[in-house]
């Protein structure tokens with residue numbers, strides 16, 4: 001009897017709580033239409049559970065914007081997600097104008113004040129809200145210097161040569177089928193490890209976990225993909241005999257052991273190298289010269305870890321999409337090749353000073369990142385009640401004013417902006433030359449906007465340009481079709497965007513390199 005009464009009371013309490021949460025969520029987003037579901041997309045369960053938009057069970061999850069980009073915004077300029085169980089109410093907008101309002105310098109918006117990734121990785125430059133972020137940024141800013149970009153250029157060449165030699169492509173006229181995703185992520189990790197941490201990463205022998213069962217790259221892939229599980233699951237679950245959970249435990253142990261060993265080595269290094277890792281460790285010194293840039297022990301670990309993650313997953317995924325598109329659109333590849341040969345007409349090697357001369361190549365890169373931006377949203381939280389001014393998708397219509405409440409998450413939808421026909425006519429078409437006529441630099445949102453824009457933008461661009469110059473100068477990229485498959489069918493099979501908790505990329509992309517005569 002008593003048990004039934006307690007059960008009924010608890011059930012009633014939960015239902016009332018859910019209804020109140022739901023109603024207050026609707027008020028917070030000013031009743032903007034959208035998805036009504038148990039979990040918000042930025043909550044841990046919302047991130048872990050797959051996207052499902054059924055009538056009886058709705059979880060927008062990580063993929064809904066990619067899946068619905070053709071339908072959602074054809075009828076709405078803004079949508080909301082209102083959860084009744086876990087998470088804050090959310091607004092999504094595919095608008096450059098709103099991005100300026102939300103991701104600019106306004107104190108009305110900040111990064112999420114309680115990011116789940118802070119629990120997993122430690123407070124860091126990427127996820128920290130404004131106040132601690134200033135310290136993080138001061139500590140890391142000096143690392144992003146001309147010296148770093150020179151190192152990125154040199155390391156990209158060295159790693160490229162190591163890759164070609166180790167893979168045995170040097171002696172061949174044509175390579176076997178390559179799954180580009182595997183190559184590019186490993187490549188980007190090798191470059192960032194070397195430039196940011198001074199850790200050489202031989203192509204044949206990538207660093208492994210202490211027991212030799214997991215490479216550093218595998219542990220980073222799992223740590224990023226399953227960060228939400230790590231934040232959500234209690235520690236005891238990792239003792240269960242479930243391979244998936246055991247792998248997560250091993251991945252996190254490997255990555256934390258690696259990062260701590262790098263930090264310890266730097267502390268013992270009296271010369272103190274001024275690369276990214278050296279600067280982060282220095283900012284933790286007892287007698288650090290600038291107290292406004294001092295970092296705690298956990299912040300040191302957090303920053304080293306996210307620099308590794310931010311510096312390789314994104315670049316690797318962007319490179320795969322760009323290479324796959326160049327393989328599919330041979331005319332654009334030939335234009336990029338001709339440009340490279342004309343810049344290097346006297347047969348010399350390219351240098352960092354040449355980067356700006358590869359205009360068409362840069363447009364191919366931007367167009368690839370427009371179609372497949374490695375980060376699909378800029379997530380901010382309203383720090384006070386605020387009115388969003390949202391332009392209409394219909395020419396001549398008045399802008400919409402949406403009053404949202406403090407605590408609402410406002411996500412600037414990068415995919416939505418990059419596929420918005422107001423900014424990019426025929427947005428589905430791969431057309432690198434469109435960038436010749438685009439005068440507003442804010443329309444390219446792949447690296448974010450405002451004070452929190454990507455600190456590694458130049459790092460990534462230098463690496464990507466250098467990689468593609470080396471590749472396209474000597475090799476022709478060809479897509480590998482299945483038996484009876486047409487290039488259009490290959491496009492539909494491979495060039496499909498998928499979000500892996502944090503980053504967006506294409507499906508496994510089979511290509512072949514054919515040596516240019």
Ligand code: HEM
Nearest residue numbers: 126310311314315318374375446447448452454455456460
């Ligand atoms: C194609 C490659 C890359 C893409 C598309 C990319 C994209 C982005 C975006 C969109 C943001 C802003 C997130 C926000 O506003 O919420 C960001 C921030 C950041 N990125 Fe990147 N990134 C790339 C490569 C890199 C690299 C190579 C590094 C470092 C080596 C890096 C380091 C950072 C850092 C430190 C931040 C945080 C900046 C701050 O809040 O002050 N990124 N990135």
